[in-house]
Amino acid sequence: MKIYVCIKQVPDVNAPLQIKDGELIQDADRNILNAYDASAVEESLVLKEAHGIEIEVVLIGPEKAKETLRKALAMGADKGTHIISDELVNPDSFVYAQLLAAFFKDKEYDFIFCGKQAQDTDAGLTGSMLAEFLNLPYATNAVGLSLDGSTLTVKRQGDAGQEIIELPSPGLVTCSNDMNEPRIPNLKGIMQSKRKPVDMISAADLGIDITEEQIKTRVLSFEEKPAREAGKKYEGEPDEIARKVAQLLDTKENVI
Amino acid sequence: MDEKFDCIIVGAGVAGLAAAMTLARNNMKFLLIEKGEFPGSKNVSGGVLWGSDLAKLVPNYWEEDGGWDRFINHRRLTFMDDQSAFSVDFKSSHFNEPPYTGVVVLRSKFDRWLADKVQEAIDESDYAMDSFIAPNILVEEVLMENGKATGIRTGDEKFYADSVIIAEGVNNLLTRQVGLQNKYVPADHILTGIKEIIRFDQEVLENRFQLRGKSGMSNEFVGFATDGVEGGGFLYTNQDTLSLGLVLGLKDLREKGKEPYEILNTFKKHPVIADAIHGGEVVEYSAHVVSSGDKRVMPEKLYLPGLLVCGEAANLLMNAGKAIQGMDYAIRSGIIAAEAIINAKKAEDFGETSMKKYQDSLNDSYVMKDINNFQDAVHLLHDPVMTQKMPNLICDFGRNFFSIKNEPTQKARKMFGKSVKKHSSYLELMKLGWKGSRAL
Amino acid sequence: MSTLLTFISVTDGKIKRSSLEVLSRCNELAAEHGLKSAALIISDKASEASEEVKAYGPDEIYTIEDPIFKNHINAPLLKALSSAIEQVKPQLVAFASTESSKDILGALAANRNAPALADVSEFELTDNGVKAKRPVMASKIISAVEAKGSPVLLTVRSGSYDVAESSSDASVEAISFSFDDADLKATLKEIIGAAGDKIDLSEAQTVIAAGRGVKDEEGLKMIDELASVLNAGIGASRALTESGVYDPSLQIGQTGKVVSPQLYIGIGISGAIQHVAGMINSKVIVAINKDPDAPIFEIADYGIVGDLYKVLPPFIEELKKVKNN
């Protein structure tokens, strides 16, 4: 059995950032493995441990993103493919899904795992786009998985509650970070990751040529969020401050 | 893969990275372990890296973008009272050419850049697949067998090597674990450093501090800056930010019941600082322990069979008023440590005498020579006369000297005498002068 | 005349208020640009719901009614949306942002070769598409984005627009639809922890959110009591959904739900950016935390510094008094 996990390198949202003339300036060095993808990798490794599955990670990103690929290998994935994306200026989820679809076209697999969204943009589109391109049944926002034979049982967080879905192979799942705590690679893992095979290919190798004009959605500029001023802090006797605030919510704010 | 390494280095700060670079260039098989998420992630210092040893590790480093923002060509030492500031100011175009005498680095970026350089060196070495930089791993123990270091333990994993270099920085738990730092370090030998990064529009910053291109300024402060607590203040210009901070005596802080951030806030309200930082936005705040540079707390011995200690783990740091030197000492000691390991490997001898050569070389280097020669200056900086009375006296004198009042003006000497009487005494001043001349 | 199509979410026969917010916005845009605003209802009880939707002023209503839509299943929903788009040929299809709409947005975009924008907080029409704003970087900043093509597909955050009632005599047109069960590859086996008649968090006027500071039964009881006094929805930080204290559907934040109530009360929550991402648009924010430096105080209008176990009893008591007057 084989599972592919699509992983993305994203800027760390906790790192300081700045907006200058509508451009976002971030510390180029603070890039991490998307937390939702880390959960997808973790989940695949749990299945691997129980069922002996081969795990391959796929990443589209610039040369520098290889450290993120290494991280997934250090966690325990068996091999990786790095689709170098330097020439793509501002790809959106659609472009990534197209590239991934081209990559998977002639591959054999049982399941593809994605993160439910990228932590920086929260788009949450690539996974189901890819499923549609590949004509695969899929489930998004998985919070739990189990494998029985070649059928994956997915617990997904839906609007009405948790939906239990049976997904036959081949299929695609997007993972929430609520389903597990991704492991931190240990030293052996880090050392082994260096020897694990990584294929490097380009968008051109996939027979895909995407021009700026074809990109359907793009970011025009970034803006500060209208600042929310800190209000008043009430310190002191709990009884007093609690009552005081309760009254203000009624008399001043009128929200009770 | 499970075979032994030539060396395991604990800590990818400047000392560990300098050692690793030296090992990689000399075809050694090693493991460099860092507990932070990436090299530099735990380092707040970001300050001035003095001297030109960096060029030894990466020749022509200034041609790259490695997290240094500016090269220092303008230095200022300021004495403060609550209202005024009296500065000694020196600017020179001699400082403007490579190899620069001081480069302002932001550690989170710089350490990462240097780690990338080390990785490049590894890739070019015979051990491209066998030497590693491993972040996010905490070394919990140095493994010892019959008095010789044999490797390290992290969690339940153990890794073995002919030698271990401890480059763990100021919180030297492993140095203690192996018994080299066995002295009790009293609180008055520990300082705490706090720092804010304040962001400006780059043009505003450059105009305000008369910076051109990559030139930069460093300013040290004595007196009111620390609100009566022993220690000093500093200000460095980065690309579009200022680093503003204080180094404060822990014991004195406790005794006076003061909090570092309160003192920093008061410092920021001082007219001189307020003018320097106005319009800026604080984007980062950090705090860290610093060693005092007092030799009395240094481990006497920096080696054991198969083991060396370098950088601030060995308390190699000096703050004698005109600058904090820690990173340059870390680099030099890291290089010397690695060289000792390389020689030991050649001789296949990691025993006591072989390891001792590290400390001998260190003693012969500028690091220990300066630390030995300037001990008195270190003590002077923690003398209350120096941190309180002197700055007050100097500022008092300055205020009188520079005031023009349409009244008969006193001779400067007389003015000075008055200031001395008000804040101190000639006797105290003579003592200080005596100490000072001996110290410097 | 081109159409702006709003998808109306209906669960258990109940219309989601946030989809009426989106419809109101589309009505407004349609009037501005001389376009038609239409509502699309895909449900097992679509015709029932269509009567109700008339009160919110669409020019036309399209329905697809089939028992298969009783529960959310992505394959038939996709097929239904696809046929509706083929028939109506809208220039925009707008959804309220829900787990169900997010489930199909990407697939629909791929299917229609159309641009998609998820979770926008504002949107505007342009000559060849849409301009919109989206919070990014865990909602620390806003990005202005543009989508070119037709139809533009987008999901809109709840609370982004007000609902405007305006009755219309919209015609209701049923779109024919059939789905062969044999095409269902993924099958829905069961729904657990169904919300039932609990208050829907994303639509609640008052939200009480509990965090790691709430440590035991006693704490949870106080949360329940506070919620019942204020008739509030209960939400939680990830700390408490992860540990299983609350159902994951109650998580507020980047991974969980976005809420924008009149009143949010965060109890024992530190205010990590990922949590704040889901509640920053609340009108009044109250925080109870014993750590005066907790980041949540940087955005709280009323910050009560204190132990929640000491603060909540008098707080609840006082609110009861206020309520009874």
Ligand SMILES: Cc1cc2nc3c(=O)[nH]c(=O)nc-3n(C[C@H](O)[C@H](O)[C@H](O)COP(=O)(O)OP(=O)(O)OC[C@H]3O[C@@H](n4cnc5c(N)ncnc54)[C@H](O)[C@@H]3O)c2cc1C
């Ligand atoms: C506020 C402040 C301002 C300063 N300003 C200056 C200045 O302007 N100029 C200057 O030269 N110096 C300055 N210093 C001093 C300078 O930062 C230090 O002397 C220097 O960083 C020492 O380098 P090092 O490599 O020995 O230790 P560090 O840089 O501290 O590196 C040690 C590394 O080891 C890692 N580590 C520790 N324990 C373990 C373990 N068990 N397992 C794995 N990894 C571990 C740590 O995470 C860290 O990355 C300043 C210090 C402070 C606090």
Ligand SMILES: Cc1cc2nc3c(=O)[nH]c(=O)nc-3n(C[C@H](O)[C@H](O)[C@H](O)COP(=O)(O)OP(=O)(O)OC[C@H]3O[C@@H](n4cnc5c(N)ncnc54)[C@H](O)[C@@H]3O)c2cc1C
């Ligand atoms: C990609 C990603 C997505 C995430 N998405 C979400 C999300 O959607 N929602 C979410 O909530 N989190 C999310 N998180 C997690 C988030 O970063 C925080 O870890 C989480 O919000 C912390 O929950 P907390 O505030 O309850 O716990 P803590 O951060 O542990 O805070 C507990 C607080 O309770 C206070 N406290 C303790 N005892 C008392 C007492 N007796 N009285 C008063 N106060 C007390 C403490 O002072 C503290 O401030 C996400 C993280 C990642 C990486």
Ligand SMILES: Nc1ncnc2c1ncn2[C@@H]1O[C@H](COP(=O)(O)O)[C@@H](O)[C@H]1O
């Ligand atoms: N550049 C990429 N390389 C590999 N996988 C990606 C990439 N971009 C997105 N994905 C996958 O798609 C998921 C959702 O991304 P997004 O649509 O950008 O929110 C991610 O969590 C990944 O699993």
